[in-house]
Structures are given as C-alpha cells and as structure tokens.
Amino acid sequence: MLFLVRMDVHLPADLPAAQADEIKAREKVYSQELQRSGKWQALYRIVGEYANYSVFDVESNDELHMLLSALPLFPYMKLHVTPLAKHPSSIR
Numbered sequence: 001m002l003f004l005v006r007m008d009v010h011l012p013a014d015l016p017a018a019q020a021d022e023i024k025a026r027e028k029v030y031s032q033e034l035q036r037s038g039k040w041q042a043l044y045r046i047v048g049e050y051a052n053y054s055v056f057d058v059e060s061n062d063e064l065h066m067l068l069s070a071l072p073l074f075p076y077m078k079l080h081v082t083p084l085a086k087h088p089s090s091i092r
C-alpha cells in the first residue's frame with residue numbers, strides 16, 4: 001500500500017539545542033533505515049519550510065502508523081496521510 005505523507009515539524013522554541021540535535025540525529029538514523037528497507041520510498045524537502053513529503057510502501061494502515069509514531073520527531077510533527085492508488089494513465 002502506498003501513502004503520501006506530509007510531515008510538518010514544530011520544535012518548541014524553548015527546546016535546548018543539544019536536545020534538538022540529539023532528536024534530529026536519531027531521526028536521521030531511523031529514517032535512513034526505513035529508506036534502505038524499502039518502506040520509505042521517497043523523501044522530498046518542502047522548500048522554505050521545516051517539512052517534507054514522503055512516500056511509504058507498507059503492508060497496512062497499522063504498519064504505517066507504527067513506523068510514523070516511532071519517528072523521534074513524531075511528538076513535534078503534524079502529519080497528513082494520503083492513501084495512493086495507481087492512476088490508469090500512468091506509464092510506470
């Protein structure tokens with residue numbers, strides 16, 4: 001199952017820089033593991049925002065929820081999930 005996920009990150013202004021850096025480092029490791037596994041198919045930065053669009057290929061809604069809620073930045077994110085289906089005019 002394919003999903004397009006928009007992730008908007010909102011770190012609190014009073015979060016200590018060292019703590020923010022540690023969370024971001026864990027986020028990078030985890031996201032790259034998911035990319036290598038094929039679950040996180042694509043990751044695109046949204047220019048000018050602390051946000052991204054990502055494509056996930058997972059077995060179920062529950063698996064996607066588990067992967068997203070395990071993101072170290074999850075407590076600071078607003079997520080918008082869109083299920084995707086193959087378009088009949090797509091050549092891919």
